[in-house]
Amino acid sequence: MSDQNVQGTGETGLFIYGIVPSDVEPTPDAQGVGDPPGDVDVVRHGELAALVSEVALEEPVGRPADLTAYEALLDGTAAVAPVLPVRFGTVVTGPDAVQDLLEAHHDRFAAALDEFENRVQYTVHGRFDEQEVLSEILAADRRAADLAEQVRGRPEAETREQRIRFGEMISQAVELRREAANSELVEALTPYAVLNAPRAPSHEMDAVNVAFLVEADGEEDFVRELEDFAEQRRDLIRMRILGPLAPYDFVSAHQLVE
Amino acid sequence: MTVATTTGGQPGGALERAGSGGSNLADVVETVLDKGIVIDAQVSVAVVGIQLLEINARIVIASVETYLRFAEAVDRLSIVPEDQKGLPDLLEDASGAVTKGKAVGGLGKAAKEISGAVVDSLTDRGSERERPRQRRDEER
Numbered sequence: 001m002s003d004q005n006v007q008g009t010g011e012t013g014l015f016i017y018g019i020v021p022s023d024v025e026p027t028p029d030a031q032g033v034g035d036p037p038g039d040v041d042v043v044r045h046g047e048l049a050a051l052v053s054e055v056a057l058e059e060p061v062g063r064p065a066d067l068t069a070y071e072a073l074l075d076g077t078a079a080v081a082p083v084l085p086v087r088f089g090t091v092v093t094g095p096d097a098v099q100d101l102l103e104a105h106h107d108r109f110a111a112a113l114d115e116f117e118n119r120v121q122y123t124v125h126g127r128f129d130e131q132e133v134l135s136e137i138l139a140a141d142r143r144a145a146d147l148a149e150q151v152r153g154r155p156e157a158e159t160r161e162q163r164i165r166f167g168e169m170i171s172q173a174v175e176l177r178r179e180a181a182n183s184e185l186v187e188a189l190t191p192y193a194v195l196n197a198p199r200a201p202s203h204e205m206d207a208v209n210v211a212f213l214v215e216a217d218g219e220e221d222f223v224r225e226l227e228d229f230a231e232q233r234r235d236l237i238r239m240r241i242l243g244p245l246a247p248y249d250f251v252s253a254h255q256l257v258e
Numbered sequence: 259m260t261v262a263t264t265t266g267g268q269p270g271g272a273l274e275r276a277g278s279g280g281s282n283l284a285d286v287v288e289t290v291l292d293k294g295i296v297i298d299a300q301v302s303v304a305v306v307g308i309q310l311l312e313i314n315a316r317i318v319i320a321s322v323e324t325y326l327r328f329a330e331a332v333d334r335l336s337i338v339p340e341d342q343k344g345l346p347d348l349l350e351d352a353s354g355a356v357t358k359g360k361a362v363g364g365l366g367k368a369a370k371e372i373s374g375a376v377v378d379s380l381t382d383r384g385s386e387r388e389r390p391r392q393r394r395d396e397e398r
Contacts (some may be wrong), residue, residue: 066282070290086294086296086297088291131331151333163326166332167327169325170328208290227271240273240275242289
């Protein structure tokens with residue numbers, strides 16, 4: 001695999017996955033986006049390299065397999081070397097354009113990579129158990145309980161107004177519980193993480209959604225603490241941990257805005 | 259979309275581990291979408307406008323539909339507010355012992371719980387395609 005293998009022609013471009021130190025070498029079986037999947041190559045400049053693969057420009061990108069390939073490559077890389085994920089869908093004309101990019105921001109990228117050395121991201125996600133959280137809210141809020149009595153078992157057409165009012169009340173109560181749960185999570189895990197980044201809720205029953213940057217040698221402690229956190233709330237929140245991941249939520253500080 | 263297989267954690271533990279490398283499409287979408295360095299419109303960098311399939315992963319958190327759904331949920335909620343340990347709770351406790359997950363012990367809510375909204379727009383697009391195996395770059 002060498003830089004000469006990738007060419008920018010009229011019909012193809014280079015899909016950029018991420019930026020890595022120049023001594024990173026993709027394995028021969030590394031596959032990228034596209035159908036059939038493109039071979040992953042590197043374009044080097046100075047201390048930096050970009051993970052790229054050739055894509056046909058007429059072929060739309062963004063199928064499930066493309067997203068999965070993108071994440072698998074970046075997460076796999078993050079397990080062995082620091083990597084700066086480049087936003088999905090970034091395609092340039094060819095190796096020269098990649099080198100221009102690396103040259104223009106060489107020092108910034110290199111500094112960012114240093115920061116991510118031996119660090120990985122974990123995303124912690126939790127969902128409220130709907131029945132459980134509803135029970136809690138009704139027990140704590142007389143007005144919500146009264147409204148629940150009014151709508152329960154009666155047709156929606158007759159009780160639409162009360163239902164909307166009830167739902168809004170529940171929605172706000174869930175939001176308050178979400179804020180509290182996120183704060184508790186961040187507080188509990190801050191001693192075990194380098195950084196944290198709150199993530200937007202992706203579901204109305206989301207309880208927590210936070211990305212943490214964790215030192216490689218602190219992963220066990222981090223996970224153990226999180227297990228305790230989950231155990232204490234096991235009836236109320238279904239907790240999940242994703243990772244180790246590439247630092248998707250921690251590169252925003254290095255975004256290049258003109 | 260199904261729950262990612264639990265790959266770690268203590269047996270019966272409250273924390274589900276989903277690993278990395280895109281084991282579940284909903285997770286992949288949530289993890290990577292709108293993340294990463296933006297190098298759009300850089301000086302001297304030829305960014306190609308490539309056609310991106312629309313990935314609609316954003317859901318509206320608060321809407322009338324949501325509100326009405328909460329009301330429906332309370333219809334199904336058969337316990338009275340003053341009595342926290344009603345029948346559904348007891349049933350869940352019992353099933354929890356063998357399923358170690360609220361998703362299964364709930365009242366048919368399992369499917370709903372797995373962020374169906376997030377992947378609806380994607381699941382009809384070849385999600386059955388074989389997943390590429392996870393790859394790794396070599397040690398440096």
